[in-house]
Amino acid sequence: MAGGQIWDEQYECMPHREIEQLQLERLQATVNRAARNVAFYEQEFDKLGVYPEDIQSLADIQRLPFTEKQDLRDSYPYGFFAVPLREVVRIHQSSGTTGQPTVVGYTANDLRHWTELVARNLVAAGVTKDDVVQILFGYGVFTAGFGFHYGAEVIGASVIPVSHTDAQRQVEMMRDYRTTVIIGTPYYALRIAAAAEELGVDPHSLSLRIGLFGAEVWDERAREEIENSLLIKAFDVYGLAEIGGPGVSYECEHRCGLHIAEDHYLVEVINPETGEVLPPGAEGELVFTTLNKEAMPLLRYRSGDISRLDLEPCACGRTLARMSRVMGHSDDRLIVRGTNIFPDQVAEVLARIPGLGAQFQLLLDRTAALDQMEVHVEVAQDSPPDSVGGLIAMEQQVAERLQNLLGMSVAVKLVQPGSIDTSQGRTRIIEAPHES
Template identity: 50%
Template sequence: MIWNPNKECMPREQLRELQGKRLQKLVAYVYHNVPFYRHKMQEMDLMPEDIRSIDDIVKLPFTTKQDLRDNYPYGLMAAPKSEVVRVHASSGTTGNPTIVGYTRKDLAVWSEVMSRCLSAYGVTREDTFSVSYGYGLFTGGLGAHYGVENLGATVIPASTGNTEKHVRLIRDLHITGIACTPSYALYLAETVDKMGIDKNELSLRIGAFGAEPWTEHMRQEIQERLGLKAYNLYGLSEIMGPGVSCECEEQNGSHIQEDHFYPEIINPETLAPLPYGQQGELVFTTLTKEGMPLLRYRTKDLTSLMPGICPCGRTSVRMTPIMGRSDDMLIIRGINVFPSQVESVILSMKEFEPRYMLVVDRVNNLDTLQVQVEVRRDYFSDDIASMLNLKKLLSDKLKSVLSISADVKLMEPNSIQRSQGKSQRVIDKRTFLTDNE
């Protein structure tokens, strides 16, 4: 089902013309309303009238998360405060939180793009959808909530917490869809098993999962254990929230809502634009946002853009799954390591739960990597020989993928702490030591 065929199936030439007009309007808007961008453009000897088409976007300055923090709280707002009807914010665990303001039009656009995503998954007015992202300053809960309501389906604002009650509601209210993090979906599956409920007692058929990277193996795990079809949902609060891109029923890349968010891929080191198909850092420009529009925002997410029109009929460009973040990449003994690589290996082996933790340390001036992973109950044993064989099997597979050796620590079932929000996968003790020197 396509929610807005006029926009989602627009011919590419027509779409680029629309993007160009919206970019021209946006640049003039921020130049006159945001001192930060006006100064940036003046330093580059750039005026709004120099932007004549979407191809001119490469002339514009980049924006980073640090820019948002340096202009905390309202320095990047373009709309007057009287027009801002909602504010969301990041956690601010590594500095000032990033504050994002929305006008009524922004909220309408947000509901629109989320409705597009839900429709792409096959959600209709007949569905009952549980929104199990956190509500509050985090954009996930309210973003998905208003998308479900805008589409006309029934929304259950479950949020996180009290998971056993949530499972009963999923069963008793015949909830057919759920939006949450992939890790919380697995926690739900564990709770279903613990409560002795068969997945066939549930009516779940659609899952919209995002807010953290996940792998194809993790998708298969969630689908098998909850009996639904799992779709990727992508967004970030600085740009809008969930709904920036989403998979369709083809599940071959995520469609970007290009009439509102213009994507680029750049080399994160040289900042040079990269062509379709080449992996790099994802950059977004908010073409229609009023509250806090951003020019060429560097997401730090590593992906690529897929050429060609999708069989579903949508003409918008698609992005491949996020491999990781350029700022989350671990450099261990000179080797680039992404947590998603470790996860792919773990989830490819039937002996392990999709629960793991990476602990990076430095011993005698040498980086070390420990991979803690839960063994499934059916495979956990007091037989030392069998556990040593399992440990060696995982160690060998990890070394073939990562090109470095890792110390594997096999954990008992349910011993790694669960998260009802975004999961913490990495503890880097090297940073902790450096901060205290």
Template identity: 55%
Template sequence: MSAIWDPQHECMSRDELEQLQLERLQATLNRAYKNVRCYQNKFNALGIVPEDITSLGDLAKLPFTTKEDLRVNYPYGMFAVPLREVVRIHSSSGTTGKPTVVGYTRNDLKYWAGLVARFMTAAGVTPDDVIQITFGYGMFTGAFGLHYGSEAIGAAVIPMGGGNTEKQLMIMQDYRSTVLVGTPSYALTLAERMEKLGIDPKSLSLKVGLFGGEPWSEAMRTEIEQRLCISATDNYGLSEVIGPGVAGECPFKCGMHIAEDAFIAEIIDPETGEVLPPGSVGELVLTTLAKEAFPMIRYRTRDITSLVYEPCACGRTTVRMKKTMGRSDDMLIIKGVNVFPSQIEEVLFAIEGCEPHYQLVVERRGTTDVLEVDIEVTENIFFDEMKKQRAFLEQVEKRIESVIGVGVSVKLVEPGSIQRFEGKAQRVIDKRTL
């Protein structure tokens, strides 16, 4: 059993927690309405003022905030404090247009470090650890968030940054790293390189992996844990809300505990925007309760998950979010069926001979959408006689179709032929012209 970083807030009774949330929500709404033109306009359009929100149930009356709001107000229009009070600026990559820009006050950075320290402590990190961060340092919040959390705990940080896999392994060996931070797909890239170089994972000092930045399945967790001989834990965050620190797993790995004193979580129907009852699967919506520079009210994350309110054996009382199934905007709709890459990943990991690297390619042929699943397979399968290879291929196609409810075309490719990524893996290539 790991320690609890902030027992006061992580173990509050539901009544106490909801009272704290309401007080902080009202303060956040007042600050946002007063200082952020976007929120003034949104509230005024609905005829709402902050004083109208007198209970947590009233939150559903408020408008959503979307990534488009952040782009329209680029760069500083969503800031609730003067720029002189902002001590850190981060942004998204801007691959789909203008980047979304976020800011932090000095208090925000301190609070952020504490939130990250919570899930790191829950995963088993202590001041005795040596933490190797393989996220890229830069405008992306991932590396800095874990860096601050590590320092808050008092652990030693190796700010390796992304890429340079063989050097990562050298540092891991020589500096006796005990905790690995990065994306789960990069953890498997490290494991693959170790196997090629003949490095025994048991010869390393690694004990814990803290992985985030992309959806990943339980099967992928098992693969990482077996190949790196570590305990692999999931954590969740997004730059627009704070970065990493929104939620993270405890040793029981039965959902990620959300820091509810800092965020109110809702699950909505992504089509209608209606708030769904507890336990429903839908889109996660987050409202910040403690951020000064950049408050977010009902931010649509586009991540698909569900919330678990039952008490956890670890002693924390906060709600848990299940692993994200994917994103409502990355979700593939094939012949009217919603398909998530994580569903296909679960199938592939369960089939002997499939490597943990795959890619989904969607094309439109005439008026029909076709989904091809490119899978790396072990050499003995790839070089098998055609009859055996065909039987294997049909087995994989049938297993995938039984899970997702739509037929797919499977293509077997040689080990190492699918491009490796140092950050998030690119699982989907959508070639449709819609």
């Protein structure tokens, strides 16, 4: 072992065949519960002629139906709950590009497990009870803020639940509170690095040492940029609101893929076109089955995230399989006039423009003959443009950068800090009403 700490050695370092045995037992229990308590699964099982007792090995999972995001939407709000509402102690929701949000429920046990998984994640990155953790993720119905909050508390760190605020304010708090760990989205971290520079705060004067980043697709180039500008070690984290939030998989100190909490999740990789299950090492869409969820068990949930699995043991001592960093989400994609647009790409461009705030939203209007896209971006709280001319110049600058990225012109509107509500996602689509 290379000196890293492990929060839960029993499960994180369990011999893999024992994990598989545990997975099978938990899978059987989950399938039983889902078949009995969730109408969607009862109907799907009937249609396919499969019964819970058909699950005799892990490979038998392939007899079960997939669950799609649309299935969750169709059952809005509580159709996938497998327990009575009085046993649900927390409700979160996940956003999407279109339509209904999806709802996630947690029993008290679900919350306890979730907290444990996030604690594993934080400890694997080197966070300890001596750290001061500043959480940049939004709180509210989005899972990341609360998820990391409780995980950091359970390991005994000092947690500052800042959530989204002006980037300069974040820097001042980091300086004053001697923050050592930040947790948020990667492009917000870049924005904070830019704000530190604007404020003349030398990163050497800060106490930061570790950053955990997720909820956006980012690459090694962004990692390097964040590490160099904030003088931290940056870790990728992965979670999916529908199956429970952050803590699903995480990097250890070797950062060679993200260890999956296999005692809680069974992961398959499929060909996204055909649904065929691919062998380990092949690139495809991640599909998750929850193994320990009481309130909302999900079978073969299609994440839309493209990755690959590595089953080789890791130098850290963990036996948990690793997934490569997610290369893209099929889900977030907007197609505008034939061009693929990913909100994460837009976030990456906006992060590098000084004077902007924390949030933005893409509004796609499909009511006209030609799709129109408008980008709303908050200005920074502490340094708003001081004149109408300044505002227009800044809008033009943002529009030009986006045009370079997207290859099409978009309208840009700068708005007041705090005025954009992204609880339903960073994209909004305005559809034409159906003709009758």
